[in-house]
Amino acid sequence: MKAFKIPEATVMRLSIYSRYLHQLMDEGEDTVSSGEIANGVGVSSAQVRKDLAYFGEFGTRGVGYKVSELYLQLMKILGLDHRWNTIIVGAGKLGSALALYQGFSDRGFNICAILDINPAIIGNQLGNLEVQSLDQLSSLVGQHQIQIGVIAVPANHAQDVTEQLLQAGVKAILNFSPRVLKVTPDIVLRNVDLSVNLEILSFNLALNR
Amino acid sequence: MKAFKIPEATVMRLSIYSRYLHQLMDEGEDTVSSGEIANGVGVSSAQVRKDLAYFGEFGTRGVGYKVSELYLQLMKILGLDHRWNTIIVGAGKLGSALALYQGFSDRGFNICAILDINPAIIGNQLGNLEVQSLDQLSSLVGQHQIQIGVIAVPANHAQDVTEQLLQAGVKAILNFSPRVLKVTPDIVLRNVDLSVNLEILSFNLALNR
DNA sequence: GACTGTGAAGCCATTCACAGCT
């Protein structure tokens, strides 16, 4: 357990830095400065250094950072030095897209199962996963030692599904439904609201009209 | 053009308040207090009042807010008192899911077209849209007076597609690709990075191990 | 000379607390 609280904005940027470093590795770069990282991802160089300073000293003064070394450090900090088992609940358009999204697996998230309540959908093949019944939730979570649940069901079922996931032992929830979920403080919860993002665009467009 | 800068966090919450108010309307509620809204969406009541105060005085002291009235005001503030024409570029898993997502249309975003570069996908039917060729981008944007572009292509094509959209006259971009896009300051840009969200969960899970 | 690591300053958002209405 960390002694100091890390700003969420910092964690988000670390994730972005790590991807940029991966790109640099592919391009064969050996070292990189905070200024170059800053430039590559669109923040200030002081910001990059401050973010890294929360976790230690990774660079060499006068030189910069060793790309591959910093990359591995960041992956470790982000908890991506091992894989997480994940379950998706809801196999509609969004759930299916998430199940098929290569990016998750690339970054260490195993999609172990995808569930739905609709009999017409159960049994459908999505890549190498078959949509299973919601009834299987508890036993699948236990069987695969699943730590992360992804909620892609309609708003009115979101809280119910959340409780089933927590009951089964899931410790973190990524919620794609447009509903505020109530969970105990020990559960890690994040919301991704697709409409909200479009509405922020709309607000800014409306400002300049 | 507004004189004061509004925090993005405030805009995000206004969007959430507006959905909660819609829910209250469905339930037949007539008035609501800042405390009730706060409770419903998981923020403090002072926060709700501060957010609203950026835009005017909408309530009655001692009473609260009239639900339907506040709802309409928020929709107007968010620029959702009319519809926005939108184009999606990239008809892979994610792009297709977005095209079929009912939530966008519900909140005033017309998906006018979806494009891809892959001939094997062009012509596919998605709901009542047919996937069209990327070549059509410029003419479709002009023809439908499209203001918003949604990017759902692989990272290595994201910047190129962005430039085509801006060239064609699009004023706002919602970017789902994991790549930092360079645009001029007059363009409204938002990034939705699905992996980053999972990685923030991962970070928090790793903390408590 | 170049670049990191960091205390201090500055800035922005949230919370507090209360005056003002109904």
Place this chain on the structure above:
DNA sequence: AGCTGTGAATGGCTTCACAGTC
């Protein structure tokens, strides 16, 4: 009495600026 609207206080993140190191 109840609830809004808001100036003041607080807290937290970002930027500045420079000492320290290679």
